[in-house]
Amino acid sequence: MNSEILKEICTTKMPFGKYKDRILADLPISYLEWFQRNGGFPKGKLGMQLAT
Incomplete structure (x- = not known):
């Protein structure tokens, strides 16, 4: 996992x-x-960060 992503999170x-x-x-987990049950994470960078 990229340490830069962790810093951003x-x-x-x-x-x-x-x-x-x-x-x-x-x-909260x-x-x-809830995101997973309701259509998934947002698109783009925010979605990637939340999924990490």
Whole structure:
């Protein structure tokens, strides 16, 4: 796994939704599971970060 991606996950904030402005690494697992059940992660870089 790329260390740069891990650094970004620890500094990037969720840009929308229930957990807006929360650091991606601090998102609850249940929220990530919700994405999976409801159509998958967003497209692009954010989706890749959430899936990591």
